[in-house]
Structures are given as C-alpha cells and as structure tokens.
Amino acid sequence: MPYEFRLPDIGEGVAEGEVVRWFVKEGDQIRSDEPLVSVLTDKANVEIPSPKTGRVIGIHAQVGEKVKVGGLLVTIETEGGSPGAPPSKATAPPPTAPPTPVPSPPAQAPSPSSSGPAAVLASPFIRRRAAELGIDLAQVVGTGPNGRITDADLEGARAGPAESTSSPMWPALSSPAVTPAVVHPPPSAPTKTEDVLERVPIRGIRRVIAEHMTESKHRAAHFTYVEDVDMSELVALRDRMAKHVEKQGVRLSYLPFIVKAVVAGLKAYPRLNATVDDARQELLVRSHYHIGIATAAPDGLLVPVVRDADRKSVVALAREIQDLAERGRAGTLRRDELAGSTFTISSLGALGGVLATPILNYPEVAILGVHKIQRRPVYRSDGSLGAADMMNLSISLDHRVVDGFEGAQFVAKVKSYLEDPHQLFAELA
Numbered sequence: 001m002p003y004e005f006r007l008p009d010i011g012e013g014v015a016e017g018e019v020v021r022w023f024v025k026e027g028d029q030i031r032s033d034e035p036l037v038s039v040l041t042d043k044a045n046v047e048i049p050s051p052k053t054g055r056v057i058g059i060h061a062q063v064g065e066k067v068k069v070g071g072l073l074v075t076i077e078t079e080g081g082s083p084g085a086p087p088s089k090a091t092a093p094p095p096t097a098p099p100t101p102v103p104s105p106p107a108q109a110p111s112p113s114s115s116g117p118a119a120v121l122a123s124p125f126i127r128r129r130a131a132e133l134g135i136d137l138a139q140v141v142g143t144g145p146n147g148r149i150t151d152a153d154l155e156g157a158r159a160g161p162a163e164s165t166s167s168p169m170w171p172a173l174s175s176p177a178v179t180p181a182v183v184h185p186p187p188s189a190p191t192k193t194e195d196v197l198e199r200v201p202i203r204g205i206r207r208v209i210a211e212h213m214t215e216s217k218h219r220a221a222h223f224t225y226v227e228d229v230d231m232s233e234l235v236a237l238r239d240r241m242a243k244h245v246e247k248q249g250v251r252l253s254y255l256p257f258i259v260k261a262v263v264a265g266l267k268a269y270p271r272l273n274a275t276v277d278d279a280r281q282e283l284l285v286r287s288h289y290h291i292g293i294a295t296a297a298p299d300g301l302l303v304p305v306v307r308d309a310d311r312k313s314v315v316a317l318a319r320e321i322q323d324l325a326e327r328g329r330a331g332t333l334r335r336d337e338l339a340g341s342t343f344t345i346s347s348l349g350a351l352g353g354v355l356a357t358p359i360l361n362y363p364e365v366a367i368l369g370v371h372k373i374q375r376r377p378v379y380r381s382d383g384s385l386g387a388a389d390m391m392n393l394s395i396s397l398d399h400r401v402v403d404g405f406e407g408a409q410f411v412a413k414v415k416s417y418l419e420d421p422h423q424l425f426a427e428l429a
Helices: 124-133 151-158 205-219 232-248 255-268 314-330 404-419 422-426
Strands: 002-006 016-022 035-041 044-049 054-059 066-068 072-078 222-230 274-277 282-285 291-297 300-302 343-347 366-370 374-379 385-398
Touching (some): 124 151, 222 404, 232 385, 232 404, 255 343, 255 366, 255 422, 291 314, 404 422
Parallel strands (some): 343 366
Antiparallel strands (some): 016 035, 035 044, 054 072, 222 385, 274 282, 374 385
C-alpha cells in the first residue's frame, strides 16, 4: 500500500529543510534504512534514510525546493500494495523514521498549520521575526520570488494599528522608519546581447549563508576595531613546537594559540562571550567557551565549533581544528558540530590580507578577524629599528551591547598573550 513519508523533525528550531539530493528516482526499488534524500538545514546536510522497503511511486519535492517539517517528501509503494496505487489522503501524517542525527525537540519556529495555506514561503529568519512582531504570515502577501515573504513585507504589515511593546532601548528593532513603497517599472526582458555569462541559482548552503548574513546585518549594529600584534615570539615558539607535534600527524598552525589567547581575553571580559536574545531584549553571557572557527568549504563558509576550548591544550586544539576543517571540506560535519558557538574566529591563514571587517555570527556579539603574518620594520620601545613578524587583528562587535572601550580592552588582552605566548602555558601551571 502507498506510504507517505514526510519530513521529520531534524533539529531544534528547524521549521524547514532544502532538498539537496535525491538518491532515488520514481520507479526505483529501495530498502528500509537505505539513503533516500539529503536535506540541508542550518548549514548541515542531513542524510535521511528510507523508512520502508518498497518502490518509489512519487517524489513530491525537487532539488532546491524547501519543505516544511511535516511536508510530504515521497510516496513509497510497500509490499502488499497494488503497483501504481495513488497516494493516500490521510488526514494525519504517519510516523516517520528518524534522520541520521539524534532527534531533537520539535521546531520552535512558527509554521502554518496543515489546514492553512501551505504555500506560505518565508525564510527561518522571517518566521522568527514575524513571531517576535506577532504577525500571522498567512495574512501577509509576499512580494518576493514565487510569492516569498520578504522583510519589507513584514514592515508593511507592521505599519497597521497594532502598537509595539518593545522597549525604547532597542530603537532599531522596535520602531524602524517605514517608507512608502516605490513602484518601479518591470524590468525589460533580457535581450540576446545581455552581458550575462551565467545565471547561478542561490540555493543550498549559499542561500543559508545569504539569509544568515542578512539577518546579522539587519539585527546588529556592527563596528570594527583594529590592532597590530608583534608575533615574533609566537612564530619562534610555534616553529619549535611544530617539529614535535607534527610527528603525531597533527599540523600545528597559529590558530590553536590564537584560540587560547581569545579564551584568556574572554575570561577577562566575559560580556564578549555572549549572545543576544532579541525577542527578550537580553544579553546572555555564557559560562562555556565554545569557539567557532570559520572554515572555507566547496559550497561556502562553514563555522564548526570547538567546544570547551578553555579545557584543551594547544595540541588538542590543533588536532580538533584540523579534524573539523577536513570534515567540513568533505561535507560530513554533523549539525550539532555547526551550532552553539559563543565567539567566532575568522582566519584565512597566509591569504589573510591586511584588514577585514568580519560580519558577526549572529546572535554572537563579537567575531575576530585574523590576518596574515608579515615581516616588516618596526620601531621598538627603546627607539631602535628592527624587523618583526607583524599581524593585524580586526574585531567586529555589536555596538548595541558592547562599547568600543571594552572591545579595545579585550583586543589588548589577546595581544598581550600573543606577544608573550609563554603566558598561555604559565596560566595552566
């Protein structure tokens, strides 16, 4: 008989997933627990196995399409059913097999009920913001592609008679100015001479990154502070340690030392080891030091998390960072390894450039940009001129909750540990 398989809960706070890849096509036979479909959510690909043995008679979501939790994915003709039987019209979804990760509590983000308009299209960010503003998305007309609800649509819905209950200490969130909509003429049809080499769909991880970056820029009041650091002593120390560490098959970069220096800075200035709860208008100062490491992957930037970095040695950090980076590039990181960071470090290593203004990994309040080390002349405190291995640090902060002076103090603390790295080991004694 036909079995309707619906998208199960695949993580806390997840309301929908994007179909990345089907491992079957209509007409294929499949066995229980064989790979069925790969779904992307929160930057992690979740491979969902088949809950039944049988023949695939209907695929109801195409690659690139977003499906809500509980939405119909596929119909499987199980043993004992008539071939080609139409999908059943059950009033409630049947039980579903759990995906590869450990099941999480039901998603908290709002979504239309099964009896409501299933065609409501909105990103997780829009859904969260609508919940905060008390807006029913089913009553909002989307002006984005395919009727997708945009941030401007929410602002238009806000402009009604309902009064905001937000505190005046958050003016950017509680009372943004709403400007009248400007009607633009429709774009002209593309001509044969249009200078477009390729049209690349923004989907998958790239779309998740785009939504996350937009949310961060919309929410936080970014500002960046820059400092230069004399890395000469750390360069020498790292070179000596690398000879021993790399015999264990671990590549020792400067990043583990930087993580240790950052943790020392966060202990001195704990308000930077925090996240913002915009719904409650609270700063949540964290007691654990879970450091996100921005990592380049084939499909886009990932931020795997080194948990409890304060409890790990430089060598242990090097081993874990190397493992996370390798599995990130291979696309095999679990969703829980990409969530829960309290502070993020962004480094391009030798390609780190001179200066950048990193975008916050919202809802965190700080992100540190690490730039390349260059040998250049410097004036020393005794007035002499000499060569030094110099590096710039650039930190972006959320000015709503972190002042410039506090950010500068934090960077000064990190700088002191990097310029005298033996402090990192003395602290453990």
